[in-house]
Amino acid sequence: MAREMMYMDAINAAIIEEMQRDENVIFYGQNMAMTERDPMLKKFGKDRVRLTPISETAEIGIGIGAAMTGLRPIVELWMSEFMLVAFAQVLNEAPRLRYMSGGQVKVPLVLKAGFGFCAGWAGQHSNCIYHSMMGIPGLKVVVPSTPADAKGLMAAAIRDDNPVVYLHSYMLTLDKGQVPDGEYVVPLGVADVKRAGTDITIVAVGWMVKKAMAAAERLAQEGISAEVVDPRSLAPLDVKTIVASVKKTGRVVLVDQAPRHSSAAAVIAGEIAEHAFEHLRAPVKMVTALDASVPYSEPLENFVVPNEEKIVQAVKAVLANQEVAA
Amino acid sequence: MAREMMYMDAINAAIIEEMQRDENVIFYGQNMAMTERDPMLKKFGKDRVRLTPISETAEIGIGIGAAMTGLRPIVELWMSEFMLVAFAQVLNEAPRLRYMSGGQVKVPLVLKAGFGFCAGWAGQHSNCIYHSMMGIPGLKVVVPSTPADAKGLMAAAIRDDNPVVYLHSYMLTLDKGQVPDGEYVVPLGVADVKRAGTDITIVAVGWMVKKAMAAAERLAQEGISAEVVDPRSLAPLDVKTIVASVKKTGRVVLVDQAPRHSSAAAVIAGEIAEHAFEHLRAPVKMVTALDASVPYSEPLENFVVPNEEKIVQAVKAVLANQEVAA
Amino acid sequence: MPKKHQLSKDRLVWMFTQMVRIREFEEAVKRAFIEHPGVIRGHAHLGDGAEASIVGSLSTRNKTDLAMPSYRCHGYPIVLGTPLRKMMAEVFGRKDGLCKGFGGSMHLADPAHHFPGTSGIIGQSIAHATGAALTAQVKKTGQVVYCFFGDGASKQGAFFESVNMAAVWKLPIVYVLENNQYQAYTHFSLEDANAVAGDPLSKKAAAFSIPGVTVDGTDPVAVHKAVSKAADRARAGKGPSLVETKFYRLSAHGNVITVPPLPTQFPEHEAVAVYGNKKEFAQWKAKDPVVKFRSRLIKTRALTEANAKRIEDAARAEVKDAVEFALASPLPAPEEAVNYVYA
């Protein structure tokens, strides 16, 4: 059975279900569970649901220490940029401790944060920083693009025995979709073909999956069949599924909300260059944010961030096998 | 005129010369200038050369504030991983403040740090984190591989009006090379063809340039002519020079000390896939660290990090146009 | 208080004027969410309630001293002399804004008026302010830096690291911890160890062996007095002080967070909306610093009712003009967005 649900509600549903399932799961963060009327606090009690100060280094570090000693913390970090004040804990503590101990400890920790809020939040609150967390041995990173994935990936993240950064797109918060009832786990490290197609592959992440789907729809009306692949996990990255799609279609556009060299798109393009080269019939093409911080004012912001139109144009350019300026 | 100099001495020479040239340049960090006998302190005085506590967030943040108000600080951070405790300052403050102010302020700041110390320093002190600083609009990143570049890029970094992360490879610290006397500036954003060749391009960063040069030497003895390109700046990245080399040779191996998906190699491979595709006669090939943190014990460490032999094998595989496991 | 810090009648009236200008500006911003929906994007944070803290602090500054506030930054430049037109235009994301529409409400900057900029990431700008004080020291400019940050920010590592360094280096800086009793939706008593123990937040000064004092942040004269002392100390080369100004944020943390194109508005104050504590809100509302200071000046005859009205009318007119200017200013051209990335 499934039901229609909002993306954000799907995330919460997974957290609640996993907390019901395993009493070692705890949940804390800033500006949550302030009063006894808080529904999560009511359900799970003061020990398991907590309010924290603006102390990300301690919040994440405490999560690590708690995970090393038997709990399974979910840390609510709100915006992913806030993690940067504590990035040593994310990149150089959580994923290293198991390895350095020769496998003696594990760190089952979920770092939950939203990203890419393009809504006039300007230069420090609108970024995509997933690229900086890719390729860190020991660290997993997931980016759901639909309510169902949001639920299934959260469940998987909580059950995983490794640190997982769970990044939800702010722009998808209110989107609705069918979400399976009850236990629903989307395995980490498995990409999803969100739309099948034959002429070209579009690889997109997070909010950009929605834009890519819209672009594919428009292209379909013009007789172009685009396959949309959503990696869902950026680490581990399901290179196999992506490469298989590219091998099938022979062409690929990579869409990413981040600037070009800090995008997952660039890394994926590198993998394609190594593993699908012989099947490519045209150069890969990246559609990314421009090389600028996200500006405040609406026309400026719109100009910097990729959109449906740019995707459509890129697809057409690749199909015409001619390079156009990014 | 030039003279033989060690890599680390070349860096210091540039700092001293620039501090002599411009009294707004200041230099501070942990575990330096502890006593009045310190040569830098003697030369430039207590105001301009300072000792700091283990407070990277404040150290870098103070550098930003000082830069906004008229100084040109160089912050000695020692190991690049230490920057992670203050990564918000590096990724989300220094490069954003000018943009957010609509160009009213500038942040001429140099963050100096060593990286990639493969000498038994284990999982938290041996990493390459440059990848996480690529593609951040407003931020420049340089990685010198020779004493001359070490000097010239430091001079350029200090003179630049933007925040520049200057990353020196610990493994090259004692290497010697010819270094021009006096004023010598290597422009930021310009790659260097470290060795000309015709059969294949090897793109390598930092310590890996040295390994690539050694591999090219060995390959030359077998009649294979490899061109070695050193980006020197990772941001801005000189895609043009890299692509030109690949267009010429038609084949490319990318060497990087970081794990695959956190490497500059992957990003560069993505650019090549978009901009040199038609000229490629074989898939690109990456030689990177394995997907593991750097382990302590020597045989383990050697196994994880790329070496000359792996580069030679990769080049031969590409020339044979057959894929081999990474 | 030492004679030199005694406030003349003119100065008191000037302070009142600035407080009124801040209040009028913030109320106009708040009204804009209703009167001009969609014009303000992102997150806007108001300083109503903080007027005494802001003006009391900045009334002690010398001409070239710097102010480095947090992202809740509207009040400070108003006192420094930044034109309200440019400020409002920036909040509205216009081409004629202070930052040409690149920064918005959280990131006002006006270096020409001694306000280098802000950070939206909590605690980080405390380090920037400390760096500005380093410049003052190295270049011997005689400047003092006024660093403002919230009760919430005092739980971020950047705060402790910065103050320690300022104390060791004896930097010319005054740390004004504006305890408006909330960090977003969280009452400070729920997250601060000093508060949990019933101690003032200024006790944190002991961690650096520097003076720490808590002062009534609804009284601009009390703030002036405490900050004067701290600024004197800074100017004398004796290093930083910590002044906790305790007052109450009178509006909600910020406008409601929504996903575009849903319009966003200002909700009720958290005391009521989150904690259901109407009494707390009413008690502090009764201590409104602008209202209190007005009565006091009238009572002490520093001001007549007529003059007060004139000041208020002038401020209202100035703000109205700013709104009109901002609305008339064009949006920036999209292609502008790639400028100012590099110097």
Add this chain to the structure above:
Amino acid sequence: MPKKHQLSKDRLVWMFTQMVRIREFEEAVKRAFIEHPGVIRGHAHLGDGAEASIVGSLSTRNKTDLAMPSYRCHGYPIVLGTPLRKMMAEVFGRKDGLCKGFGGSMHLADPAHHFPGTSGIIGQSIAHATGAALTAQVKKTGQVVYCFFGDGASKQGAFFESVNMAAVWKLPIVYVLENNQYQAYTHFSLEDANAVAGDPLSKKAAAFSIPGVTVDGTDPVAVHKAVSKAADRARAGKGPSLVETKFYRLSAHGNVITVPPLPTQFPEHEAVAVYGNKKEFAQWKAKDPVVKFRSRLIKTRALTEANAKRIEDAARAEVKDAVEFALASPLPAPEEAVNYVYA
């Protein structure tokens, strides 16, 4: 001191024994740089001088209490019961090492003996220790966490953030600030604002309104007393305390940093090598905690000279055996390196 914390003769002898075992282990590690060059890679940091702080603290623990030290971590597991063989094999990078050669000197870990691991990044493990205390509280295990960190680490934001949270949550943790007077090459008086003002570093406790005390860290009984009180408080659900144990690191910060294949060795102590201050070094050398405690126990007849010798010989033999074991243990197979990345 309360009766229950009074130390029996046996207990005092046990404490002396642990101190000797630590000292012998550290001296063997130091000697290995000369006797077996190249066997220890990277950076090794010794705890000689810290014996009284380590043993005095851990002598107050209950069976399942956890120790969470910094990267200067050899001493603690020795007290907890970790086999020296496995420890030395890890320091030598061998297959039979505690961490199979993956961690080395800085990253010993032995969760089976209540030592979950360490971080090499200053200050970060203070948060981890606080998290372990959270587990103890949530799971109601009755455990106390002993969190050790250096004077240098007390300038890292992680320290302040963690202690504040522990105080608000009343976590069962004792923060032992081991002030060995140096952070790498820097004397603490050059970087700490409390020290600059002539105050003890335990004054930082005021920032959290928790007990803070400074104790003679060369005296294991004094440390025991102070830490007992703190542990009692933690166990009673009253939250954290800060105990500054002041002593002196007797060896240099670590072996010299070199680029392979250049061999690395232990240099002279920074007091001499950097500051040219032989007197300081000599003064503190005279307060060697192991030597002092030995004489005291003999003077108070808790120990005979013959027993002391026996203990020392046994420790020496144990460490010699550990070195031989470690040397005989094979290096790990290269292909092992891709294991343990994910659980």
